[in-house]
Amino acid sequence: MAVVGIHGHGASHVRNVTRLPGAELVAVADPQGGGDLPAGVQVYAALDELLAGTEVDVVVICTPIQTHVPLAELAMRAGADVLLEKPPTASLDEFQQLTAVVGETGRALQVGFQAQASEATLTLAKLIADGEFGELRGISATGKWVRTARYFQRARWSGRRRLDGIDVVDGAVTNPLAHATAAALLLDGSTGVDDIRSIETELYRANPIESDDTSSVRITTSRGTPILIAVTLCATEHLEASVIVHGSKGRAVLTYQSDLIGTTKYGRADLLENLLAHRADPAVPLYVPLEATGGFTRVVEAVRTAPDPTVIPPDLIRWEGDGLDRRPILHDVEKWIDRASDELALFSEIRAPWVTPATRG
Structure with missing residues (x-):
């Protein structure tokens, strides 16, 4: 797993990932650099660099609103499932664009409305x-x-x-x-x-x-x-x-x-745990697709x-x-x-x- 945006509210996502059994935080991306991270976690300045350097299954995105769509699209087109913080998009056009990407890639996207x-x-x-x-x-x-x-x-x-x-x-x-x-x-x-x-x-x-x-x-x-x-x-x-x-x-x-x-x-329920359960068995519905x-x-x-x-x-x-x-x-x-x-x-x-x-x- 990887987390994009690890400062502020993003720090809670880092803690959540590290507590989950069977999940490994392998990398983070943040232009401000790394914070208090487990040993061995790779730190990148941007998601594209992370995806080029590390194989990940799930990406958690906790970044400024206007970056949600390009980052989520980047992650899904790289083959990852996504937990995306709310609000998912800044406009209806962006929402339709992201909906199309979900359909094209077949990846799972969960939105962070806890x-x-x-x-x-x-x-x-x-x-x-x-x-x-x-x-x-x-x-x-x-x-x-x-x-x-x-x-x-x-x-x-x-x-x-x-x-x-x-x-x-x-x-x-x-x-x-x-x-x-x-x-x-x-x-x-x-x-x-x-x-x-x-x-x-x-x-x-x-x-x-x-x-x-x-x-x-x-x-x-x-x-x-x-x-x-x-x-x-x-x-x-x-x-x-x-x-x-x-x-x-x-x-x-x-x-x-x-x-x-x-x-x-x-x-x-925890939205990230639910996303992982859905990955393991698609019959398990996402709470917030x-x-x-x-x-x-x-x-x-x-x-x-x-x-x-x-x-x-x-x-x-x-x-x-x-x-x-x-x-x-x-x-x-x-x-x-x-x-x-x-x-x-x-x-x-x-x-x-x-x-x-x-x-x-």
Whole structure:
């Protein structure tokens, strides 16, 4: 096995590979060089050099969003199966390109939406399908997170919509809180490209970045379910994200980071172990094959093609910290996120204070 991108979150992939019985980490690729690696692991600056110098069966890719497609294609055309971090692509065109490569090569590609392998998510999806909550009024996802200047300065692509003329589509909806949207789509059984009827986006930012840090998005699925996403990286305190099911017979709250439905704890499968099991026996299905991220990619495409985020008025923001610890706190953002979630409404529809008359339509 090989890991591409071993610093930051990539370090967790290195640890995961080395713990697996029967798997050997033979090489890594990263332009920053190697880190704390087991003895004998070869270090390369780039994936093409790695593939030319080492034979590998599986490649784990944890690199900037805009590099996902070329690196995954390179690995699969070299005969390797791939675990690709989310979001898999920065556009719908890239998604279709990568889908074609999977078909041409016959290689397995698993996308790193860990919540899709959670028994909590899968159990709740079955309860919804079985009618346990009655008629489904909708699904909402909320994220009240904190990110400091350090987060946006960790890499050139962070907080960017485009970089050097290439789509990146970083932002609260598409990257840090992407799992919330993906989990909501899975609960509705609407994970495919053709499972989405429409998407409405409202993107805002308090930070001096290109991408959104506070947004509401409403997806209407082909089955007619409204899925309302309301998220921020400018909360007072960092809380776990939630996905809420609204039914005529009740509601349920999925805390996907902790694998909880309400207060009931569930287990979670490991996506890399699942990929290896699928390699050994193709009858074992992947938890997150590329086609199961088509609905999410439609959301990425909607964010990509939306107008640039609206700047939030400075009088609504309180700044805390200095230097790389500096961060904005958006006044009462938690209250407005909860209201958007309860009403399945966009920020403009509930007249959130940072919505200007121009963006209300």
